[in-house]
């Protein structure tokens with residue numbers, strides 16, 4: 001307890017970010033003042049739990065191409081669809097409709113028939129998006145090539161035809177990779193391998209045989225004969241996030257952060273639920289019982305009695321929450337502390 | 347054919363709670379929290395950040411079976427706060443940290459966009 005204040009002094013002011021490169025479909029950044037678990041959880045959410053749109057249901061009216069129905073269906077599913085402001089779309093499973101409707105899906109139709117002698121290619125641009133949808137972006141096939149064609153779906157010979165109705169739904173990559181917002185997330189730390197988290201295989205010398213990461217120049221190389229630092233932990237994380245094109249790279253990061261926050265909020269909500277009862281039992285009191293929503297999503301940190309009261313009294317339990325727990329300063333100003341926070345998307 | 351539906355990895359079943367606490371009667375100030383429809387993404391970050399609390403003397407998690415999307419987080423404290431309080435505290439701190447990250451990222455990205463916009467403008471001249 002005595003050393004707590006010192007620890008607190010050394011506590012950095014929360015995560016810091018430096019963007020090192022950005023293009024329309026990628027962003028590279030370094031993340032600092034966070035630990036490995038934090039950086040890794042962010043990476044994992046970005047990879048697998050950021051919602052996007054993808055074709056999920058295909059009603060085939062005609063397919064006389066050489067490809068089997070399920071083959072084409074699979075290819076359709078993998079076409080990246082614009083997912084800007086996908087929060088406007090609800091999950092089909094949460095929707096009140098029978099199977100799908102304009103609140104929870106976007107309909108794309110595909111009708112192609114080859115009439116000429118030349119082999120015809122059917123592209124993503126041939127998908128016709130139904131204007132009945134939640135916003136003007138959602139469901140548009142992502143087309144980035146200079147010719148404006150998009151991905152090839154199928155090739156047709158004279159007389160062959162494709163006629164199908166595709167239903168795009170909201171989902172996450174944990175269910176199927178077609179909903180992934182990223183094609184790759186680069187994640188790297190300790191490029192000099194000072195921490196020895198990697199054991200490099202070599203014939204004569206690891207230094208000679210292994211190429212250095214481009215981030216190696218950004219960190220001090222180990223000194224000759226430097227003793228191993230057993231207390232060292234990874235501190236700087238190099239991210240390289242590459243979008244599939246359905247979401248802008250910054251939106252992917254922001255959504256990832258949001259998803260992670262929602263996970264944590266769900267835990268707070270479940271555990272703080274019975275707070276009303278525990279109040280009396282163990283004497284630590286929240287001032288008033290709060291509705292689950294209140295505790296999980298809102299005020300808790302903005303209003304701040306949440307943790308200052310029960311743990312702040314005397315036992316010096318202030319952990320890193322100090323920077324914002326102490327007052328409403330950094331918080332009150334954000335959309336966060338004030339009202340609904342992330343629930344209705346920023 | 348009999349593969350479980352993939353959404354079982356993240357969709358809570360009927361009446362299932364995200365997180366529940368079971369106090370350990372054999373050890374003082376310790377609880378096992380069971381999380382449903384979560385994986386290492388949440389487990390590891392909670393574990394690591396609980397350990398940053400000097401009043402937490404043990405925090406560890408396990409995934410009892412790879413086919414079930416659940417994990418158990420065991421927390422023991424020194425008694426100055428309950429495991430539940432420690433966990434809720436940790437969650438709140440993390441939400442705050444993430445909020446800072448979000449803000450920092452927005453700031454940096456806007457700055458970057460401005461710089462890029464200027465560069466593109468001069469290039470096109």
Ligand SMILES: [Zn+2]
Pocket residue numbers: 092095096097098099100101102103104105
């Ligand atoms: Zn619907």
